[in-house]
Amino acid sequence: MAPGSIVLFIAFLAKLVGNPEERERIFIMIDIFRADILRYFTIGEKDRGVTASQLMCRFLQENTLWIIFLYRVGRWINTAVASRLGRFPLKILYSLVSRPVNFLHDTHISLHAKIGKGFMIGHYGGIWIGPVTIGENCSIAHEVTIGIGGKGEFRGVPTIGNNVYIGPGAKLFGKISIGDNVAIGANAVVSKSIPENAIAVGNPARIVGYEGSRDLLELMDSDDELFR
Secondary structure (H helix, E strand, O other): OOHHHHHHHHHHHHHHHHHHHHHHHHHHHHHHHHHHOOOOOOOOHHHHEOOOOHHHHHHHOOHHHHHHHHHHHHHHHHHOOOOHHHHHHHHHHHHHHHHHHHHHHOOEEEEOEEEEEOOOOOOOOEEOOOOOOOEEEEEEEEOEEEEEEHHHHHHHHHHHOOOEEEOOEEEEOOOOOOOOOEOOOOOOOOOOOOOOOEEEEEOOEEEEEEEOOOOHHOOOOOHHOOOO
């Protein structure tokens, strides 16, 4: 697949929609996805500068980026395309592409989920993300479930802040809030809110420190300025 294929794909989407505002949102989506790709570079690589060709190569190399890209496209179709007539062919095309990819990678991300830029999936497999809200620069590993839980007024889905790391096998459910910079350990079961900068481990999850997630995320202060 040549680097120009993405440009052609974007042009194809723009051709299918007639509303200029909808076309503009395509490029907003691509800008958000660019931030997702940058998460797959080390601090050293980003410090030296990341070129457009390097972004494209990383996109083609990482299976989990295809999963995230399909989520971004599906989300755009559901929220940015106002016309039902315009959504119909796009949804058919999206379904034909996304279903086999999600099946082969055993990963599901609800199109009702609201996920901020800089999202990273460390490894695919056994991942289920329901209609949750996830902030910017968050990382999840394989076998992670984030979904509906609880009873009565406590029934709902988690709201996850920025810069959150969720380790392999972790389960988060219910109407809870996960603060910014939280780190959740492998196989933790989280059904209660966690304050910012906390480290939570175990089943049920308990807080063991407040060093936060910074050392677990390859983040810089100005990731958004590194593209050139």
